Amino acid sequence: MPVLHQPRDLDEACTLLAELDDPMVYGGGTAIQILLKQGLLFAENLVDLSFVPGLTAIEATATGIRVGAMTPLRRMETDAQVAGVVPLAAATYGHVANPRVRNTASVGGNIAHGDYRLDPPTALLALDAQVELRSAHGQRRVPVRDFFVDFQLTAVEHGELITAIEIPAQPAGSASSYVKLSSLGENDWPSASAAALLVTEAGRRTLRLGIGALAPIPQFVSVDVSGHDLETTVEAAKAAADPLIDPIPDVRGSVTYKRRLGLVAVEDAVRRAWKDQDDD
Amino acid sequence: MKFGSSFTVPAASTTVFDLFLDAPTMRACIPGCEELERTDETHFRGRLVNTIAHVRFNAAFSAEIVGLDAPHEVRAVLQGEDQRLGSSIKVQATLTVQPDGDGSLVTYAMELALWGKLGRLGESIVQRRTVEVERQFVEAFTRACTAGPVELPAPVSVGARGSEGAVSAPPSAPPAPVRSAPERRMSPLRRLLAWFRGRGAR
Amino acid sequence: MTETALREGGEEPAVGARWQRAAARGKVRGTTKYVADLPVPPCAQVAVYRSTRPHARILAVDVTQAAALPGVQAVVTGQDLFALLGERLLTGPAFADQPALAYDRVRYVGEPVAAVLARDLATARAAVDLIAVEYEDLEPVYDVETALKGEFFVHDVLRPSSVFGDLSHLRGKRDTNVCYEYNLRTGDVDAVPTDGVTTVSGEFWSPPVAHVPIELPCTTAWVEDDRLEILTTTQTPSYVRQAVADLLDLPLNKVRVRTSVLGGSFGSKMYDRLEPLAAALAWSQQTAVRLVATREEAFLLTTRHGAGVTSSMSADADGNIVAATADVAYDTGAFADVGPRITAKSGMVAAGPYRVENAWIRSRCIYTNKPSAGPFRGFGVPQVTWSHESLVDELARELGEDPAEFRRRHLLREGDEAPMGTVMHSADFVGCLDAVTDEIGWTTPYEKGEGRWRRGRGVAVGMKAVLTPTIANAVIQLNQDGSATLMISTVDMGQGSDTIMPQIVAEVLHLDEGSVRVVAADTDTTPYDTITAGSRSTYHTGNAVRAAAEKMRDKLVDLAAQRLGVAASDCKVTSGGVMSTTAQETVSISDLMHGHFGARGTTLTAEANFTTSWQPYDHETGRSRQVTEHWFAGAVAVEILVDTMTGRVKVEQLAVAGDVGRAINPTLVEQQLTGAAIMGIGHALFDELVFDQGQIVNGTLLDYQLPSVRDVPAKLTAHVIESAHRTGPFGAKGVGETGILAIAPAIANAVRDAVGVRITRLPLSPERVLEAMTEAGVS
Amino acid sequence: MRMLNLTVNGRVHDVPVDDNELLLDVLRTKVGCTSVREGCGVGACGACTVLVDGRSVSSCLALAVRHDGAEIVTADGLPGDDAVVEAFVECGAMQCGYCIPGFVLMTHELLAENPQPDAEQIAAHLEGNICRCGTYPEICAAVTSAAARGARL
Structure with a gap:
C-alpha cells in the first residue's frame, strides 16, 4: 500500500512531488482507488491535494473565469457564474459519468488523466482554455489545445501539478452545444462526442469544434463559416472534422462505426448550436 | 486478438531472416525486451521489464520456434507470466519474408492473448498499445536492417551476445527504440495506468 | 382477469390482494440485513489465486513466499484439498466436474487454484500476488465449433453427480466435449413435401451475458464442535447442504446452511459458487473463513449460456406451419453446472408455442475453456425464443400475413398437444398476445417516418416449462396470539416469496396482513426445498404452504369442535377465529389455543409436502405426455424508433403480458413482468460478455452495461393474464421468467418492421443495426 | 492508524x-x-x-x-417519517431492495437542489444508480411523490 501524504500548502505539495519516489497526485482519487483495487498501482507515494488551500475557487478574471484544480466537476455544472460566463463548459461538465463521480472528481484531475473519451476537454478546446501548472521550479501555462499530446499523454511534466484552468468567457452572441453519443447503455461513456461553438467576431463567423472519443486525444478544429447557412456549415464542419477522426476500436464499436458516429456527433452538435443561436 | 501487417525493409531477405533469429537484434528491437537469449536451436528465453511510474511489469518469457522455412517463413510462440500482476501473455506469430526489389517485404500475423488482471481490463488499451508496439518494432527493425545485427549488449541486457559476423552498429544508430523515445513519450504501461486513471475520474 | 371477490362478511381476501412487500420499509432504509450484514464469528479473510491460463496442466504451485507474509494464516492449494478429499473435491448439480480449487488442470482464465487465509483482506490479496504457479499449456477450446470437432477435450472423463431426479439418467462419458444432447422427433420433417411450402431459416446467436445482481456473493463458513455452519448468498440452501455433506463426507445434520434475503440473483447464486471452497477451507483448517467475491470475481463465477441456433420453419400453401427444425448449441464453459437440464428444457420448446406437425430438434450442451455458464432467468429459453420468434415473424412476412395475426392463428390453445407431446393447460398464449397488441394499438395505423427516425412495431411470444419434478415442504407454526411463523426453504431474492407465501397462509387461516412471518432459510429448521428458481416456488412451495395451512385449519376446527362440543363440520375458520353456527359462537385463535394448552405463548404446528409427478421424456424422441407440471406463457409488443444515422434503437413503448394462472399479489406480479422486461431490453440492445481467447474483456461495471433509468421505455405496461391452473394454489403459478422470454425478438421484429432488416445476432447494437442496413442498401 | x-x-x-x-x-x-x-x-x-x-x-x-x-x-x-422513505414504501419502489438506499439518498440530494424535478431531471440524477431488478418506474414515481410531499432532510 502506498504512503499517503497530505501537504498543507502548494509549496509543500510541489516539494513532495519533486522529492518522493514514484509520487502520484491524488486529486479526486476515484481512479487511483480503482487502480489499487485492480492490483495494478504500485505508486510508492500519494500526494493528496485535498488539504491544500486555494485550489477550489472559481474566480472571475479580466477575460473569463479561473477554476481551481480541485474544484469538483459538479460545481462546474451547477455554479451560476460558470453557467453565465461559459455556458458550453457548464453543459459539458454535466455530462461526465454520474453525480457522485462529479461530486468527487476534480477539474484538474479530470484533464490530467488525458483520457480521449472525457467530455470536458471538448468544451475546453472550443473555448481555448489555458492550463496552469506548478512545480518546485515555478509556474507555467499551457493552452489546452497543446495540453493533450498523445494517447494518455499530457503536457504535465514530472514534478508538476495542475493548479487551475482559465477559461475565456464565451463571446457575446455566440451559440454552443455539446453532443454525446453512446452505443451501449444510454448512460455509458461516449463513443463519439462533439462540442460546437459558433462565434461571430469582427464580421467573421467561426465554428470552433472540440471532438472527443474519436482519436487517441481530444481534437480541435476551427472553421470559418462566414456567409454559410446551416447546411453548408454542417458540411464544412464534417469536412473539417473528418481528417481528425482516428478512432480506437473497442467493445463500443469498430473504427468504421466510430468514424461514422463521429460525423453524426459533429452534425448534431452544429445543428443544436445553430438552433441555440436562433433561439436567442 | 489478431493483428498483422507488412512492411518493407532495405535488406536482402536472407539478411532479414537471419536478423529475426538473432537474439541481440531482437532484444534491441522488441520494445521493453530487456533480456533475450537463445538457449538452443529453437528456444529463446528472456524478460520483458518495464519499471515506469507506478506500474511494475516484469514478465519472464520463453519463446519457441515451432516452424522454420528459412529464409521464407518462421512461426514462433512466446509465452510469459507476470506473477505479481497476475497476468500472462501469449503471442503466436507467423512471419514471412519475400524479396521485394532491393529490399524485402516482411509480412506478419500475430495472435495475442493477454490473460488475467491486465487482460480483464479492457481491450482498447491493448489495441492501442499493440499498434504502438508494432510501430516501434518496425522502426527499430528497419534501422537494424540498415545497420546489421546488434553487437553491443544494451546496459540492462543479460546474456546477450553478438552473433557471428556481426557488424557494429554505427555510432549514430540508437541502441534501442524504447530508449531513443523522447523523455515524455509514455511507455505502453504508463499509458495503461493513465487510462485507468482516466476512466475512474472521467 | 379475475377480480378478487370479497369474502363473507365483507372481509378482504388475502390472495389477490396488493399487500405491501415484506420488509418494504427495511429495504428502503437499508436496515434489512443481507448475508454480508449478519453477525458471524471472527473469520480469516480469504483471497483467491486465479489461473492466468485458459487450459493448462498445473505442474507446481509455490506458496512459500505467500505463506511467509506476516498476517497470513494459511495458504491452501487445490492439491492440498485433493490430498484430503480425493475426488469428492469435484462437485456439480449434473456432473461432478467442478473442483473447489483446481488441482491437476485449469480450465478457464480466472479459475481458483489456491486460497490465502489471512487476518485481513489486504494481507490476503498481497499474499496471492506472491503465489507462483507453473503451468504446462494444453490446447484451449474457445468456442463450440472447435469443441465439436473433438480434437481437444475440456474434461477427459465425465462423472454424473446424481443429485436431482430429472438428471438421474446422466451417464459417465469420456473423450467428448458434448456433455448432454436432447433430441426431439415429432412427425417426420423429411417427409414434408416441398411443393408449395415456404421455408425460412437462419443462424441465430445469443451471446453469453452476466447476471450482475448488485449484491455480491458472500459465504462465511465455520466449524462449531463437530459441525460445519455456512451462512451464504444462495438460492439453493438444500442443494448446498447436500453438496457440502458429500464434499466433506458428513451426515446431513452436521452441515447447517443459512441464508438471508438476497440482493438479487437471477440464477447466479445457485448450486456450487463460493460454498464448496468455503466449506473445504473451514473444515480442512478447522477455522472460520469469509469469502466475498469482488465484482470482477463475480463475473467469473457464472454466466448465461451463449447459444447458437440453426433453425428453420416451414408453412404450406394454406399457411399452416408444417415443420420446424432447430439445432441448438449451448456453450456451457468449463463446467456443466446445470447445463444438461437447460439444454433439455429449452430444446423441447425450440419449435415455439405453435401447432407444428413435424419437428426436428437437437439441443447440445458443450464444454469450452471459459467461465462456466449456468442458470439465468429464462433457463436457456430466451436463446431459443430468439430463434423461433424471429423465424415465425419472417414466415408471416414471407406469406404476406400480419405477424400478430399469423401467430394468433397457430398458437397452442388449451388442450392442444405441444410438439414435445405434452398437452397444454393454463397457458393462454392468445390472451397474452391480445393484451399486448391491444395495448400498443397494433391494428391502428402509425407513422413509420421517412427521415432520420423510423418507427416500427414488433411482437413475440414465449413459452417455457416449469422445472419438473421438484419437491417442496412447508411447516407452519401458529402462535397462541394468532400470529404465524412459516418455515420454508424458499429464498426471497426480490421476487416476493416472503410476501405471497404469507398471503396463501392468511387466505386459508383468515389472518391479517403482516401476521405471517417467513423464517429465513436455515437447513437446521426449514425443510427441504429443491431450489428457489425456474419460477417454481409460487406453484410448488405455494402448494405445500397451502396444504400445511389447510392442515392447520383442520386442527383449529378440531380444537373448536372439541371446545364447543359441536361437530367439526359445523366449524369454520373466519377472520375472527373459528365459528360454529350451531353454538352461535366464534372463538378466537388466541382463546382457542390458550384454552387447549392452558398457557400463553404456545404453538401449534402443521406441515405438508408437495411433490410433482412427471413422465420422463423418451430419449429417442424427446417426447413425454407430462414433461412438466405446467407452462409459462408470455407475450411482448413494442414500438421502437431506429435512428438511421447512428443505428441506435430506442424502445418507446413496451407491453408485456404473462399468464400467471392467478395473481396472488398483482403488484408483485406486475413488477416481475416489468423488471424482466427492463432486463430483457438490456439483453436485446447491449448486454453482452465479450471474450477474447477465453478472457472476459469487459468484466467490470465500467465496461459491462446494465440498463439504467434512461433505458426504460417512456411507456411500459404489464398485463396479468389469469387462466387458473387446476392444481395451482388458488390457481396460481410463477412469473419470474415469463417477462424476459420474448423481449429481444419483439424488438428485433420491430427493427425489421422499421428499417427492413432482419438481424440474427444479439445484441442489436447500433453498429450491428447500421451494418445490416448498409448491407441491405437501406438508407 | x-x-x-x-x-x-x-x-x-x-x-x-x-x-x-x-x-x-x-x-x-x-x-x-x-x-x-x-x-x-x-x-x-x-x-x-x-x-x-x-x-x-x-x-x-x-x-x-x-x-x-x-x-x-x-x-x-433517515428519520422515521422521512418523506422520501415514505414515498418509496408507498410506491412499492423496491424488489430485492439492495440498491434502494442509494436511490433514496440520491433522491434527497436531488430534491434539496431541485424541489420539483421533471422526468428528465430525475433521470439525469439517478442514471448512475443501477437497480438490476428493474424497479425504475416505481422509483421515478416515488421521487415525484416525494417531491409532492416537499421532502427535505
Missing part, C-alpha cells in the same frame, strides 16, 4: 482508521451502517452512496481519512 472524527446520522464517532481504508468499509465495520453496500467497487452502481456534507459520494472510492470532521448521512439514519 489515526483517529477519524465522523458525524454519522447526527452521532459523533471517533474511529481509528488506516490511511488506505475506504469510507465504505469504515462505515460498515466500524460505525455499523450496513445500509451502505458494495456493488461494483468502481463508483458505477450507487449501492454504496452516502451523503457527505449533503453531497452524494461513492463511499467505495472515498478514502476515509479525507473525511475527517465530515457530516455523513446514510439511509438507515
